[in-house]
Amino acid sequence: MDVRIVEHPLVATRLTAMRDETTDSANFRSALHELTSLLVYEATRDIELSAYDIRTPVTSTSGYTLANPPLLVPVLRAGLGMAESAHNLLPEATMGFVGLARDEATHEPRVYMESLPADLAGRHVIVLDPMVATGGSLVRCCEMIAARGCDNISVVCALAAPPAIERLRNSGLPLTITTASIDDGLNDDAFIVPGLGDAGDRQFGAYRRY
């Protein structure tokens, strides 16, 4: 499994804004939007192009278009904050949605929404979720995608934790990960350390859901 850690000064400053507990929701969302553009840029570095002929005002030359526009899959809620920036970079992309909420006690993900094309054979899928902690949510999401025939999944996240990397490596799922950082570990509540807290709450507010 290919793990790409994007080391770049602009990534470091956006990630710092997101980590800082004094950053308010609006600035957290804006840092996540910018960070997503930088990470998706790296995650799509090897994407396949198809060439076609164009004319400039001066002469003929080759132009390029994406050979296989990806399916973007933000994982609700927190991944919603990555959807628009990724779509802006990849306007040809289509978008599916998966809703997952991690149980606070067991840390197991609960699926509450699944809106994906039935057939994903031959498609490139880019999963967007800022946080990969135990890896349970991401494995669940990628299993749904692989069950539809996909064998090419790129995961884009802001932070990943070592146990998740290990779990994803052992999962046998056909994925690569692009992240801004692999942090030190997890605390007793399975939150990433040093981390940035709950990425959903920091964007949209903390509230009881049921």
Ligand SMILES: O=P(O)(O)OC[C@H]1O[C@H](OP(=O)(O)OP(=O)(O)O)[C@H](O)[C@@H]1O
């Ligand atoms: O790797 P894991 O241990 O599974 O944890 C990561 C998941 O937790 C967060 O979502 P959360 O369940 O808090 O839902 P939210 O996006 O609605 O806040 C995060 O956005 C991931 O989906």
Ligand SMILES: O=c1cc[nH]c(=O)[nH]1
């Ligand atoms: O640190 C963490 C772990 C799971 N989900 C989050 O939003 N943050």
Ligand SMILES: [Mg+2]
């Ligand atoms: Mg959350």
